[in-house]
Amino acid sequence: MPKVTIDGHSIEVAEGTTILNAARQIGGDCVPPAMCYYSKLDVSGGKCRTCLVEVTKGSEKDPRPMPKLVASCSTPIMDGMEVGNKTSAKVLDARKGVVEFLLINHPLDCPVCDQAGECDLQNLAYEHGASGTRYEEDRRTFDKIDIGANIQLHMTRCILCYRCVNTADQLTEKRVHGVLNRGDASEIGTYIESSIDNEFSGNVIDVCPVGALTDRTARFKSRVWFLNPMNAHRNCDKCSGETVAWMFGDEIYRITGRKDQYGEVKEFICNTCRFDTKDLAKWTIEGPRHIERDSVIGQGHYELTPSDSTKELKK
């Protein structure tokens, strides 16, 4: 099996694996951030350019470095490849640039945005962004659009990752989602609201890395960090029924898919589970969902009992 070295960590992976997926197999700090790549989608990636990495050695056969930074989500590894991510100054500089580009037209309305606290762009900006802006002009704005009864599109916040477009392409036969216009005037086309009647259309909310697509049944109900995410399941004839119920006391505020540490859902869930089943009696609660330690949701940490915390401290 071909061997690849990322930031000094070596791993053997299957032929055709991308650099990003090889890095995810290693885990830790050498994983590049990804705003548009989504492993559960057949087509995605290559667009946001946050996952750019430097290939310092092409392969064992052809050790020349690649002339430009490459998108790690769409570049397959070669045997003997050496990649710089966090250790490459060029990569960090370019990534800082990309974050700045993503933010110049972003409204930064985090205080009123439902995604705040579980937003990929927030995390990315926290890690790679600058503290101030150099952009003096007006930011682009759009009107909010309701896509059906349950989803709202707030195009102003969109970073055009195309994940929702690819999701819609994958889930439905008829194309109900696409991109209109060009350049920085591009917008996610919703076509006709009523045509999004697919039973899995709600997943575009889960795949959205920012707050551009939000759940209308849960909008403005609560900040995510005040809610307790619980693994829950029910018998569903459409999907696996395995979800996360975001609860406040005995009340379910919101249902989402189960996301891993890269913000990707394990499985797509159906609209019935997501929007229409908010009654606690219909769910079997399995227990608290593991939340990454650095997540803002983990601030009101309920998972550790006091004795657990002392154990953590002693380590």
Next chain:
Amino acid sequence: MGQKLLLDTVHIENIQTYEGYAKQGGYQAIAKVLKSMSPEEVLEEVKKSGLRGRGGAGFPTGMKWSFIAKPEGVPRYLLCNADESEPGTFKDRYLMEKNPHLLIEGMIVSSFALGCHTSYIYIRGEFMWILHILEKAIAEAYAKGWLGKNIKGSGYDLDLYVSPGAGAYICGEETALIESLEGKRGNPRIKPPFPAIKGLWQSPTVVNNVETLASVVPIINRGGEEYAKIGIGRSTGTKLISACGNVNKPGVYEIELGISVEEFLYSDEYCGGIKGGKRLKACVPGGSSVPILPHYLVTKTAAGEQRLMSYESLSDGGFATGSMLGSGGFIVFDEDQCVVRNTWNFTRFYHHESCGQCSPCREGTGWMEKVLHRIENGHGHMHDLDLLWDVQRKIEGNTICPLGDAAAWPVAAALRHFREEFEWHIKEPIKCLKGNYGLVNEPALAV
């Protein structure tokens, strides 16, 4: 007087028709190929000729053809990129308008060499009248048996179609062209896979410029080695240059690669000097995407050598003191033109034409345009210049397709060579609205 291989017959009145073209020795190349040559031999001739892509990048055509994958049972496609929309470039339009059969013959020969049985000319939507010219010419070629099944009894089949785009610059990028031809939104694809492996309808595909494919005809007629004798070094053959701007005789000229820039700019055979006897301020030698050269670097390289119209000489000195031959859009500025305004205008074009797929290009081009617009209108700050430099640097090389680079290079070059003019705009916000800065000074050579 340099020899002409592509434009030698355009002055003949009925050259657009089959009869006119055939009378001037047309369709001899394909007749020769079908009679006595194998596809490998055609490829070998093209390799020997040293022909390089005429669309801008200058990649050797023979090498590009040899990269095409040849899996069993999968069709291959040849696409002609006639989506010429770069500001300053209008050579393909002239060639197709005046001599459509030359392109068609070139495509038949090239398709034969590549083993394609279906080929397409992807033409820019605004060139609708040229589409009609080409379709008429193709119909004539079908009628005379040069296209269709079993061409002239050789057993080789070829169908040729013309397909118009909707008028987007980005569709001149080869993978965006393929997407557009497939009927999708013209977004460039993420590479790899490259079109030579998976292109149109996931089949191996070669995309060539109009002029490149037309040049195949004289290569076959004369032989590759004979063709390679024209030109200088690795820049062989002739090249169409579309001269525009402040010159006495703007237009499309066919030059032998290797004539001096000075001759091209000032001789009566070509541009005929700067209009109104004014002084040269700057020149963009290869279409809007390539770096702009200040007056002291146009006819001479930084090393003091004469600059020639060739791929190597124009890029001598890299981007620090050189430029590129590009697609041959030769734009000349006299002393009364404003480089800041021109840079803003180019950037406005790239902002408008960015497809919006990848973030650096989508956001960066718009940002640069806004900053340049501010400077041009007397609202700039000194820190804007550093900002512009930083933004272009972060776009370049970080995008999916070369449009990002094409947007960044003109800004970088203008800042590099014309910084004092930019600073003047910021320091003199009233004057810059009324007048122009004039020539920039040649920097003193570093000792």
